[in-house]
Amino acid sequence: MAEDTPVGRRLRNVKNIIIVCSGKGGVGKSSVSTQLALCLRASSPTARVAILDVDLTGPSIPRMLGLDGHPVHQSSDGWVPVYADGSEARLACMSVGFLLKRKEDSVVWRGPKKNAMIRQFLSDVRWGDLDYLVVDTPPGTSDEHLSLVEHLAPVHSRLSAVIVTTPQAVALLDALKCLSFTRATSLPVLGVIENMSGYVCPCCGEISNVFSTGGGEEMAKQEGIPFLGSLPIDTELVTLLDASDAANAEGVTSPSSGEAHSFRLLE
Ligand code: ADP
Secondary structure, three states: OOOOOHHHHHOOOEEEEEEEEEOOOOOOHHHHHHHHHHHHHHOOOOOOEEEEEOOOOOOOHHHHOOOOOOOOEEEOOEEEOEEOOHHHOOEEEEEHHHHOOOOOOOOOOOHHHHHHHHHHHHHHEOOOOEEEEEEEOOOOOOHHHHHHHHHHOOOOOOEEEEEEEOOOHHHHHHHHHHHHHHHHOOOOEEEEEEOOOOEEOOOOOOEEOOOOOOHHHHHHHHHOOOEEEEOOEOHHHHHHHHOOOOOOOOOOEOOOOOOOEEOOOOO
16 A cells, blocks of 8 residues: 555554445435444444545535534644544534534635545544545535545555436436446456335335336446345434434534634635
8 A cells, every 4th residue: 555645644444444435416425424424433332433525616515414514623643533422532523514613604716625625534533543534525526526426446455436326317316426437547446236126104004106216226237246235214314314313413512622723714
């Protein structure tokens, strides 16, 4: 592994990096990223997981983890991520959402500035020892995706992607574009997740295929990539994510005020 760059050195003790992407917005990519991170953390009592939100213009991970409005601090060894699980420190989070003065502020940046922010997230955050770093990306394949691959592929050998889609034909077509991006950049694909695949009635348990179903699995078969599974439309999930309660994030931690001073957004 050629790791002699600031990014490589910072991520030396991160075992796996999973980039979550989708061809389209609104298919549930951020929700899936959040659930993936929570599931990986729950997979073992010692699993250490972090989630990096590089959806710079529409960051939603802080809200989904109940961390909205939390400040980011800097220590002598870099920026300290926000922890979603108190003193356990097993689910760390970093997002541009933490850097905005008000959550309704917009980020209007061109590619070079986005690239600099992403490089800074990768090289300057105190990620520490991690089993998994899950990276939530914006919809489509844009500057953010290219920056990630350019910074990570040369320095990390366990880098891969998960593609999230819904079953409708329009979403699947865009998911194929995502797949084509991974092929063009030699990014290994772990597989496809079909989200919003059927609606389970909370009263009678009957399944209605609101957006049809099975398209993601069919696409995976045709493209020769693994199908990782499908997630139904779940009204409780919306309630939990909207109420910022996905992680039951009590006791959000921050470094002691003695060592901390405020994070500064890139000029
Ligand atoms: P994206 O990141 O692809 O833009 P989000 O994860 O922000 O999409 O999800 C968009 C909306 O859909 C959110 O309100 C989220 O709570 C909801 N959502 C996502 N997945 C599901 C699901 N399986 N069941 C119900 N609602 C969902």
